[in-house]
Amino acid sequence: MTTTTTQLSSFLTNRIQRIEVSATMAVAAEAERLRGSGVDIVDFGVGEPHFATPEHIKEAAIAAINNNFSRYTAAGGTVELRDAIIKRHHADFGSGYKREECMASVGGKHVLFNAIQVLVDHGDEVILPVPYWVSFKDMIRYSGGEPVFIETDEKQDFALTAEMVERAITPRTKLIILNSPCNPSGAVMKPEDMVAVLRLAHARGIYVISDECYVYLNYTGRLFSAGELHDVRDRLMIVGSLSKTYAMTGWRLGYVLGPAAIVSAMNKLQSQSTSNPTSIVQKAAVAALNGSQQCVAEMRADYIHLRDKAVAGLRSIPGITCANPNGAFYVFPNLSHYFGRHGMNSAADVARKLLQEAHVAMVPGEAFGSSLHARISYPVAETDLERGIERMRQFFAGL
Numbered sequence: 015m016t017t018t019t020t021q022l023s024s025f026l027t028n029r030i031q032r033i034e035v036s037a038t039m040a041v042a043a044e045a046e047r048l049r050g051s052g053v054d055i056v057d058f059g060v061g062e063p064h065f066a067t068p069e070h071i072k073e074a075a076i077a078a079i080n081n082n083f084s085r086y087t088a089a090g091g092t093v094e095l096r097d098a099i100i101k102r103h104h105a106d107f108g109s110g111y112k113r114e115e116c117m118a119s120v121g122g123k124h125v126l127f128n129a130i131q132v133l134v135d136h137g138d139e140v141i142l143p144v145p146y147w148v149s150f151k152d153m154i155r156y157s158g159g160e161p162v163f164i165e166t167d168e169k170q171d172f173a174l175t176a177e178m179v180e181r182a183i184t185p186r187t188k189l190i191i192l193n194s195p196c197n198p199s200g201a202v203m204k205p206e207d208m209v210a211v212l213r214l215a216h217a218r219g220i221y222v223i224s225d226e227c228y229v230y231l232n233y234t235g236r237l238f239s240a241g242e243l244h245d246v247r248d249r250l251m252i253v254g255s256l257s258k259t260y261a262m263t264g265w266r267l268g269y270v271l272g273p274a275a276i277v278s279a280m281n282k283l284q285s286q287s288t289s290n291p292t293s294i295v296q297k298a299a300v301a302a303l304n305g306s307q308q309c310v311a312e313m314r315a316d317y318i319h320l321r322d323k324a325v326a327g328l329r330s331i332p333g334i335t336c337a338n339p340n341g342a343f344y345v346f347p348n349l350s351h352y353f354g355r356h357g358m359n360s361a362a363d364v365a366r367k368l369l370q371e372a373h374v375a376m377v378p379g380e381a382f383g384s385s386l387h388a389r390i391s392y393p394v395a396e397t398d399l400e401r402g403i404e405r406m407r408q409f410f411a412g413l
């Protein structure tokens with residue numbers, strides 16, 4: 015007898031049924047299916063750099079293999095790696111974290127999962143600005159917490175202020191999640207807004223996770239980390255990742271900087287689940303963090319160029335509005351002008367038609383809490399960016 019979905023749901027845990035498969039993965043799967051049947055897809059769906067990992071980082075991994083650096087390490091990463099993380103962060107942001115306040119995990123996503131699991135309990139509220147990165151909502155729900163959404167306004171460049179956060183605080187608020195630069199909007203919080211939110215949270219005894227996976231992809235000319243603030247540390251967790259900074263998405267290396275007691279709890283959880291991030295990757299990460307940061311500056315310059323092209327191209331399509339993002343590598347155009355035509359009434363409808371008829375893949379905003387927008391990930395060859403936007407222009411012109 016085969017097991018039906020209904021039977022399955024009766025023995026799967028309640029917590030696994032509270033979450034959904036990552037929507038960005040779903041788009042990638044559909045684009046892959048079409049590509050497999052011979053369709054030429056311009057893919058703006060996948061959120062990762064189009065660069066190869068820099069040579070000196072690859073060489074460090076190869077050396078680690080050749081030197082048989084292939085055993086278990088401490089669950090939270092080697093001392094060498096944790097020292098490299100805190101040294102890099104201190105050099106860039108004057109943060110001065112200690113070794114016991116730092117831990118490495120299998121990507122920023124893993125860090126966030128660990129942090130939310132140790133901080134959020136059943137019934138706790140977690141403030142989450144919209145649009146949000148897909149996984150935050152599901153990680154909160156998996157832990158038993160409730161996301162409390164704060165809408166931001168595209169006309170204000172998706173800015174988040176302390177006043178907006180204050181209105182969402184209740185006696186059950188445990189945690190606020192910040193993500194600047196933001197996936198999917200590319201918005202960068204003004205340092206003074208970030209400081210005001212951190213101080214407000216601290217004064218109210220609320221924890222903050224500052225997801226800084228894109229901290230080096232900030233195009234304002236002033237890199238900024240919450241770690242620059244020293245007097246709110248006992249409530250602050252900084253999450254970092256090598257994925258985007260060094261074009262290492264597949265390598266899986268992320269880190270946390272935060273209060274020793276919380277880091278220690280995360281370490282305990284990790285020691286009972288994945289154990290250490292891959293030993294070889296840790297050596298590569300040390301090379302990335304200790305080596306020249308010229309590669310990061312070069313990639314950043316390229317992203318700025320692509321961002322400018324993407325924004326100008328999208329704004330030249332009648333009816334589409336698009337904020338100018340100051341970081342990350344996404345643009346988040348508003349497609350609602352075309353709702354009501356061609357059977358399209360939401361961003362999901364528009365994205366589906368664009369994929370099927372114009373062969374351009376992007377992630378509909380519903381995944382990020384908005385049914386008006388779609389996320390375009392612009393780390394692609396410049397010619398593909400041009401081709402994709404041209405296809406969109408023709409698609410919308412034909413409606």
Ligand SMILES: Cc1ncc(COP(=O)(O)O)c(C=O)c1O
Nearest residue numbers: 121122123147197227255257268
């Ligand atoms: C906002 C944000 N946080 C965390 C991550 C996780 O990145 P990784 O697990 O590759 O370090 C991503 C990846 O897309 C992201 O966009």
